[in-house]
Amino acid sequence: MRAIHRPKKRQERRYRRHLRVRLRVAGDAERPRLVVYRSLKHIYAQLVNDQLGRALLGVTDTSEGIAAGEGKTAKAKAVGQLLAAKAKAAGITKVVFDRAGYQYHGRVKAVAEGAREGGLEF
Numbered sequence: 001m002r003a004i005h006r007p008k009k010r011q012e013r014r015y016r017r018h019l020r021v022r023l024r025v026a027g028d029a030e031r032p033r034l035v036v037y038r039s040l041k042h043i044y045a046q047l048v049n050d051q052l053g054r055a056l057l058g059v060t061d062t063s064e065g066i067a068a069g070e071g072k073t074a075k076a077k078a079v080g081q082l083l084a085a086k087a088k089a090a091g092i093t094k095v096v097f098d099r100a101g102y103q104y105h106g107r108v109k110a111v112a113e114g115a116r117e118g119g120l121e122f
Helices: 010-024 072-089 107-118
Strands: 033-038 043-049 054-060 096-098
Touching (some): 043 072, 072 107
Antiparallel strands (some): 043 054
């Protein structure tokens, strides 16, 4: 699909990148999609089954079990570890990582590393 006008806002550009990523990345019951959303203050991660169209479980940096006041990147890594622990409890060991149009850098990378340390396979 060719756009008539070039998207000008950062949010639109990220959304377009996310759509391109989503053409190749899909989650199912065996390998759900681990999608990351990064706001200026917080970070969110959830496992999604795209065949059913619903989220299986989700974690945010304000969830219980995440230590407060240690920096955003450290919280992102803790989010990944907590998500991996919840996924293993639910019987999920393999996932597909969806960076949601963000660069694989900083907090997004920290979530992925935390999930890998927690035992999830990408």
